[in-house]
Amino acid sequence: MNDLLLMCTIAGRDAAIPALRVQTVLEIDAITPIPGTPDFICGLTPLRSQALTVVDCALALGFDQPCSSPERRAAVVEVDGHLYALMVDSAQDVSEARSDLVAIPGGLGEGWQRAGLGMVETETGPVVLVDIEKIIAGPPALAA
Amino acid sequence: MDELLADFIAETREMLEQSGTELVAWEADPSDKARIDTIFRFVHTVKGNCGFFDFPLLEKLSHAAEDALAECRAGRREADPALVTAVLAIIDRIGELADLIEAGEELVEDENDKALIAALEADAAIEVQSDVAPVEPVSDDQDDAAPTAAKRNTVQRSIRLPVDLLDEVMKGVSDMVLARNDLARRLREAGEQPTIDGPFERLSAILADVRTSITRMRMQRLEHLFSSLPRLVRDLSSELGKQVMVDFEGGEVELDREMIEMIRDPLTHIIRNAIDHGVETPAERLKNGKREIGLLRFAARQSGNQISLLVSDDGGGINTERLGQKAVAAGIYTQSEIDRMSDAQKHQLIFEPGLSTADEVSAVSGRGVGMDVVRANLERVGGSITVSSKPGEGTRFHLHLPLTLSIIATLTVSSGGQNYAIPRSYIEEIVFGSANTVEFAQAGARRLITFRGRRVPCLSLADVLGTEDNERCEWETKTLVLVRLASDDVFALAVDRVHDHEDVVVKPIAPAIMQTKLYAGTTLLDDGTPMMLIDLPSIAQMRGLVGEMRSKPALAEEQAQQKTKDAVPLMLFRGLDGRRRAVRLELVRRIDTVSCEAFDIDGKRAQAVIDGRILPLAGLEHGTLPEGRCRLLRLSDGDSELVYAVSEVLDAAEMTEELVVSAEDASIEGVTLVEGKPVPLIDGHTLFFRHSAPKRIEHPLKCRIPQDSDWARTILEPLVEAAGYRIADEDDEDADLAIEIAGNAAPHGPAKETIRLRPDPEDAGDGSIYRYDRESLLAELKRVRTGRAA
Numbered sequence: 001m002n003d004l005l006l007m008c009t010i011a012g013r014d015a016a017i018p019a020l021r022v023q024t025v026l027e028i029d030a031i032t033p034i035p036g037t038p039d040f041i042c043g044l045t046p047l048r049s050q051a052l053t054v055v056d057c058a059l060a061l062g063f064d065q066p067c068s069s070p071e072r073r074a075a076v077v078e079v080d081g082h083l084y085a086l087m088v089d090s091a092q093d094v095s096e097a098r099s100d101l102v103a104i105p106g107g108l109g110e111g112w113q114r115a116g117l118g119m120v121e122t123e124t125g126p127v128v129l130v131d132i133e134k135i136i137a138g139p140p141a142l143a144a
Numbered sequence: 145m146d147e148l149l150a151d152f153i154a155e156t157r158e159m160l161e162q163s164g165t166e167l168v169a170w171e172a173d174p175s176d177k178a179r180i181d182t183i184f185r186f187v188h189t190v191k192g193n194c195g196f197f198d199f200p201l202l203e204k205l206s207h208a209a210e211d212a213l214a215e216c217r218a219g220r221r222e223a224d225p226a227l228v229t230a231v232l233a234i235i236d237r238i239g240e241l242a243d244l245i246e247a248g249e250e251l252v253e254d255e256n257d258k259a260l261i262a263a264l265e266a267d268a269a270i271e272v273q274s275d276v277a278p279v280e281p282v283s284d285d286q287d288d289a290a291p292t293a294a295k296r297n298t299v300q301r302s303i304r305l306p307v308d309l310l311d312e313v314m315k316g317v318s319d320m321v322l323a324r325n326d327l328a329r330r331l332r333e334a335g336e337q338p339t340i341d342g343p344f345e346r347l348s349a350i351l352a353d354v355r356t357s358i359t360r361m362r363m364q365r366l367e368h369l370f371s372s373l374p375r376l377v378r379d380l381s382s383e384l385g386k387q388v389m390v391d392f393e394g395g396e397v398e399l400d401r402e403m404i405e406m407i408r409d410p411l412t413h414i415i416r417n418a419i420d421h422g423v424e425t426p427a428e429r430l431k432n433g434k435r436e437i438g439l440l441r442f443a444a445r446q447s448g449n450q451i452s453l454l455v456s457d458d459g460g461g462i463n464t465e466r467l468g469q470k471a472v473a474a475g476i477y478t479q480s481e482i483d484r485m486s487d488a489q490k491h492q493l494i495f496e497p498g499l500s501t502a503d504e505v506s507a508v509s510g511r512g513v514g515m516d517v518v519r520a521n522l523e524r525v526g527g528s529i530t531v532s533s534k535p536g537e538g539t540r541f542h543l544h545l546p547l548t549l550s551i552i553a554t555l556t557v558s559s560g561g562q563n564y565a566i567p568r569s570y571i572e573e574i575v576f577g578s579a580n581t582v583e584f585a586q587a588g589a590r591r592l593i594t595f596r597g598r599r600v601p602c603l604s605l606a607d608v609l610g611t612e613d614n615e616r617c618e619w620e621t622k623t624l625v626l627v628r629l630a631s632d633d634v635f636a637l638a639v640d641r642v643h644d645h646e647d648v649v650v651k652p653i654a655p656a657i658m659q660t661k662l663y664a665g666t667t668l669l670d671d672g673t674p675m676m677l678i679d680l681p682s683i684a685q686m687r688g689l690v691g692e693m694r695s696k697p698a699l700a701e702e703q704a705q706q707k708t709k710d711a712v713p714l715m716l717f718r719g720l721d722g723r724r725r726a727v728r729l730e731l732v733r734r735i736d737t738v739s740c741e742a743f744d745i746d747g748k749r750a751q752a753v754i755d756g757r758i759l760p761l762a763g764l765e766h767g768t769l770p771e772g773r774c775r776l777l778r779l780s781d782g783d784s785e786l787v788y789a790v791s792e793v794l795d796a797a798e799m800t801e802e803l804v805v806s807a808e809d810a811s812i813e814g815v816t817l818v819e820g821k822p823v824p825l826i827d828g829h830t831l832f833f834r835h836s837a838p839k840r841i842e843h844p845l846k847c848r849i850p851q852d853s854d855w856a857r858t859i860l861e862p863l864v865e866a867a868g869y870r871i872a873d874e875d876d877e878d879a880d881l882a883i884e885i886a887g888n889a890a891p892h893g894p895a896k897e898t899i900r901l902r903p904d905p906e907d908a909g910d911g912s913i914y915r916y917d918r919e920s921l922l923a924e925l926k927r928v929r930t931g932r933a934a
Contacts, residue, residue, distance in 0.1 A: 032674045035560065035609035036660040044666060044674040048319050051666045051674040053654040082654040138656060 003097045005122065005129065006075055009089040011058040011065065011111070016120065016127045017086065019094045021077050028054060028072040028085060039066075040138050045085060052076060052085040055136060061111040062139040077132050084136055095122050101129060111139075148371060149245070152193050154304055156242045159186050160235065167232055174223040183231065184213040190238055201251045202241050208261040209234045230263040307362075307401070314358050318649065320351055322672055329671070360398070366444050366453075367395035369404050369411070376412065377440060380419045387426055387437040388419055394444035399451055400547060406525050407453075407545060410518040414455050414541050415440065417514065422459030422539050432536065434458065451547060456540040462533040464490040471496060491531050495519045526552055526569055554648050554667075554677065557625065557639040559604075560611035564639075565648055565667060565677045570627050572634070574642055577622040581795040584619050593624065593636050600626070601689055602636040608683055609662060627680055635689050637680075650677055661686055714825065716794035716818065717777065720767030724794065726818065727826045733778040733785065735793055740769060752776065752787050760835040763789040765811075781832045788831075799825070844870040845880035845929055848895055850888040855915070860901075863918075867925040881928050886912065899924050 005016035006025070026047060031054055033043040040059035044051040054074065058067045067087050074085035099121035107113045108128055115134040119126050163186045170179035187209040194203035209231050215221040237260060241251055324347070331337070331344060370392045381388040423429075423438035430436050443454045468482040471493050482490070497516040522529050527545040546552075554565035575582055575595060583594040584602070591602040602624065606612035622638035629635075648667035653676075657663060664679035713729035742753045743761065750761040754776070761776075769789060776787040801817040803825065813827040847869040849856045860883065861871055872879040882895035886902045899921070900912035913920045 030673065032676075033562070034657060034660075034663070034676060035562075035611045036662045037657055041654075041656055044676075046668055046672045046674055048322075050315075051651060051653075051668060053657060055656075080655070082652070084654065136654075136656065 003120075004094050005097055005120065005127070006091060006094050007122065007124070007127065008073075008075070008091040010067070010130070011061060011063045012089065013112075014124070014127045015057075015088075016097075016122070016129050017075050017077075017132065018129065021132055023076045023078065023083075025073060025075050025091050026085065028074050028087065038138055042087065047076065047083070047085075050083055052083045054085045054087055056087050057130070057135055058089070060135045060138050061115050063111055079133060079136055086132070086135060095124070097129075098122055149197065152197060153242050153246050156190060156193070156238065158304065159189065160239050160242075163235070167235065170223075171225070171228050171232070174225060174228050177217075180213055180216050180223060183235075184210065184217060186235070187213065187231075187238075199241070199245070199251060201253045201257060202238065204253075205234050205237060205241075205257060205260065208264050212264045227264070230260065233263065234260050310358070310361050314362070317351070317355050317358050321355065322668065324348060324351055325671065362400055363398035364401045364404055365395060366397045366399055366404070366451075367392075369408060370395050370442060373411075373415065373442070376415060377419065380416060381423075381438075384420060385425060386419060386423050388423055389437050389439050391439060391441045393442065397444040397446050397451060399545070403525065403545060403547070407522070407527075407543070410521050410529075410543075411453075411455070413514060413518050418455070418457040418459065418539065422457040422461075424460050428460075446547075451545045453543040453545065454540060455543070456538055458538040461535040461537055461539055462491055462494065462531070463535075464533075467491075467493045488532070491533050494531060495529075523569065526567070528569070552648055552650050552677070554646055555625070556643040556646055556675070557605070557623075558641045558643060559606045559609065559639045561640075563643065563669075563675050564605070565646065565675055566625065566627075566637075566680065567664075567677070568645065570629060570680050571625055572628045573626040575624045575626065575795075576793075577620045577624055577638065579795050581797075582624065591619070595624075595626070595636070598634070600634050600636050601687075602638060603683070603687060603689075604638040605678070606638075606640075608637075608687070627684075629681055629684055633684060633689055635684060648675070648677070712799040714797050714799050714818070714823075715777070716797050716823065717790040718792040718794065719763060720769065720789055720791050722791060723766070724821070724823050725790075725826060726797070726799075726816070726823045727777065727779065727788070728828060729796060731779045731781070731828050733780045736776045736778055736787065737773055738776060739773050740771065743769060743774075745769075754778070754787065760786040761789060762786055762831055762835045767791075779828070779831070781828065784832065786832065786835045788826075844868055846870050846872040846878070848872045848879045848882040850883070850885055853885055853888045856883070856885060856888070860915075863921070864925065867922060868929055869925070881925075885915065897928050899928075 004019035006019045006022050007014065007016055009015065024047075028045050031043040031045050034041065037043075040056050042054040042056050045054050046052070052074075056066050058065060067089050069089050071090075072087060073091040074087040075091060076083060076085050078084075097120045101118035101120055103118050108116045108119070112128055115131050116128040117131050118129060120129050163183055166179050166182045170176060170183060173179070187206045191203055191206040191210055194200075194206060212221070212227060212231065216223045216227070221227075237257065244251055327344070328348075331340065373392075374390050377388050377390050418440055419438075423440070424432070424434075426436035429438065439458045441454070441456045443456075445452055464487055467490055468477075468485070471477045472479050472482055474496075476493075476496055494515045519529050522543065522545070525546070527543060529544075530542045531539065532542070533539040552565075553568040555568050555571055556563050556565050558564070577584075581595060585592045585594065585599075591604075592599055593602045602619075604612065604617050604619075604622065607617065617638070619638060622640065623642050624636045624638055625642065626634060626636050650665040650667055653663060653666050661682045662679060663676045664682070665677040666674050667677060669675055714726040715729045715732050716724060716726050719725050736754055738752065738754060744751045744753070744758075745761070745764070750764055751758050752761045753759075759778070770791065775790050775793055777790055777793070778785060778787050797818045799816050799818070803814040803816045805814040806812060806824075809824075810830050811827055812824040815822050815824050817823070845868070847864050849860055849864065849871060851857075853860075864883070865871065869881065879895040880897065882898045884898060884900045886900065900910065901915040901921070902910075902912040903915055905914050905916075907914075913924065915921075
């Protein structure tokens with residue numbers, strides 16, 4: 001397996017997003033909040049002539065604390081024709097997966113277990129590969 | 145029909161191109177079944193289409209090829225090189241014929257065609273006898289093809305494109321517009337730079353043109369929709385034992401592709417209703433002295449950025465009596481309410497959910513799901529539908545549709561520090577919460593307002609969106625937007641401020657946001673920030689406002705208003721001195737709010753700049769302008785406009801009481817009572833007499849003045865122009881007036897009258913006027929002008 005991964009940090013942990021799905025990584029400038037939406041949806045941000053839905057990955061995984069970073073980096077992905085900006089603590093480089101996806105005995109822990117596809121080995125050690133669709137669906141209470 | 149033909153040709157060509165490679169491969173291996181299948185499909189499709197268009201030659205050729213190939217497919221015949229060559233020749237011929245059809249030429253069967261077919265049919269025999277014969281006609285044919293092929297290049301003027309690609313280009317252009325706007329803002333900030341501004345203007349103009357062209361690319365002629373209707377009408381009418389003829393008008397009108405798809409279902413429904421309920425049976429029609437064949441007419445035309453589509457039948461019209469009974473039976477209205485309704489109002493009943501005039505439920509219509517859904521669907525895309533009907537003569541449905549789906553006229557409002565867009569089609573009226581005609585009340589947890597005797601539920605947008613609690617809401621500071629939904633349900637939406645009208649391009653939003661059921665889409669403003677489009681029907685649904693407070697009281701209200709229709713509508717306001725005054729509502733064009741920079745006051749002269757125009761400013765006699773922003777009533781007498789400064793706009797009212805005329809004060813028509821209090825009514829006549837700017841004269845008279853005199857050009861010219869003249873130049877052959885100045889050369893060219901000016905005050909006794917004798921000069925100019933104009 002040599003899939004490309006976008007290495008990032010979500011809720012303080014190393015994680016990876018399938019890089020082929022990521023259109024670009026941007027630093028979010030201004031977010032227009034949308035009242036009435038669940039917390040993990042931060043709002044909309046414009047990218048060229050399109051509005052991206054900004055999703056806070058940490059909140060979407062079900063953690064209490066939102067993503068915190070000064071530069072507000074986000075990975076832009078498209079799901080069902082809609083564009084989303086997945087906001088993470090930090091986004092680093094793209095690197096290659098060194099192993100196949102493996103499930104970890106005993107699971108990945110709350111939050112991660114639901115939205116994680118499994119674990120992959122990389123240069124910098126094992127990371128959780130996240131499931132973009134699950135993140136966009138939001139935390140379990142809302143996804144249900 | 146031309147459009148269909150063009151489609152047919154384009155499709156045939158496309159298939160020819162695709163089958164080109166297949167053909168070569170088949171030639172290499174004639175026994176390849178997959179290739180045979182592909183080519184068989186091609187000739188089969190052509191054959192099918194030909195039957196539709198009535199091209200017997202084309203049909204004959206493709207039919208022959210199809211037969212031969214079918215034999216091969218069935219295994220009754222081996223495909224051999226001779227057959228391949230013969231089929232190839234036929235396919236080439238089909239391509240040629242398609243060119244001829246496009247060029248509008250007659251298709252004449254010639255010897256070659258017979259030979260082509262013979263080559264196929266004779267094939268089995270040729271196998272035994274000879275293997276040369278079939279090739280011959282093919283080579284002949286190709287010689288003939290050469291000139292036609294050359295013609296093809298000049299003929300082919302259209303290409304097919306995937307819609308996705310168009311959308312992508314459209315998006316790119318939208319991006320360019322945003323980038324342009326951004327650049328424009330920066331340029332404005334940087335100040336005037338003639339070297340950049342010029343090209344930038346040009347770029348903007350080009351961009352606007354490109355945008356229009358791209359929008360047109362997405363358009364489709366209504367013909368596409370119309371062409372499918374005759375079949376539908378035929379099927380329905382034969383099913384129902386009626387005879388109906390269809391007539392179309394305005395098929396060339398273009399509409400957004402998506403919009404055409406959106407109206408297809410509603411239109412189908414209207415047709416069903418018309419044939420089922422409207423058009424009578426042939427026997428009945430004859431009895432009523434009509435032609436036994438009913439007529440269904442469709443007429444479309446474009447007006448501005450709207451399309452109006454009229455669907456009319458010449459059937460029996462809407463049976464209002466039966467409709468009324470049904471409405472009572474369904475419990476929607478009481479009999480007394482029905483009795484009070486006008487015919488037009490009764491016709492509107494067909495849009496009520498759960499009503500149908502058909503006694504028996506037929507397979508076609510009459511299931512009571514119908515016109516209400518049609519109306520809701522049309523309104524969802526920003527359109528509207530009205531109905532009118534005459535008993536015994538027929539029914540007309542009038543549909544209004546926006547040109548495109550994606551652009552919606554909206555009102556921008558703000559709540560909780562953020563801007564939102566509301567579709568304008570729902571908005572009925574806007575009132576200030578502070579206006580004393582609005583009363584707030586509370587029933588249980590529901591807020592109500594009473595406005596013009598109507599009690600409507602009131603929602604706060606901030607509460608709906610969850611940004612502010614109703615408890616903390618200061619209702620009096622809000623602006624209320626009265627919303628009327630398709631179902632005729634009315635409610636008030638309280639927002640912090642109403643900003644502006646804006647046409648926005650709506651984009652879809654992510655499912656997670658859709659789930660809130662609060663928003664219908666999003667749009668990007670010129671500066672690139674997103675703004676949410678509020679989904680009013682959905683909010684009303686969630687808050688249980690639909691169908692709860694039915695529009696019955698409103699109906700009674702409407703009746704009452706019709707009775708007092710003679711009352712003069714007034715607009716109440718507070719003048720700058722704080723006193724209540726009124727002005728006839730018909731004079732008021734709109735209400736502007738401007739900052740004090742827009743005013744130019746110098747002594748007695750007062751003007752305001754609004755929308756790039758200078759308008760006379762009135763109302764200052766009552767007090768001084770407030771600091772900062774000021775409200776202005778823009779009044780118009782039909783020709784000229786002026787603005788009237790007020791401290792506050794109160795409300796619309798009706799003058800029902802007597803007007804007590806005051807002889808003392810010419811600035812008011814008189815004093816009347818509104819809600820028991822005296823209100824002076826401003827006299828529009830005096831107001832416009834005092835303040836209106838002289839109207840620009842449509843056809844100014846031409847006046848020649850000496851060209852070689854500086855005095856004439858700099859001092860005389862403005863005076864003459866102000867008196868309603870145009871200075872004639874040398875190209876003008878005749879002039880109405882010439883002004884000569886003693887000591888200067890006389891103006892060139894003829895003139896009907898002449899005024900002579902002299903430089904000295906002393907009367908020279910020659911009928912000339914001293915050049916600074918302003919009054920005499922103006923009087924003379926006026927005399928000539930009125931004399932001429934009369």
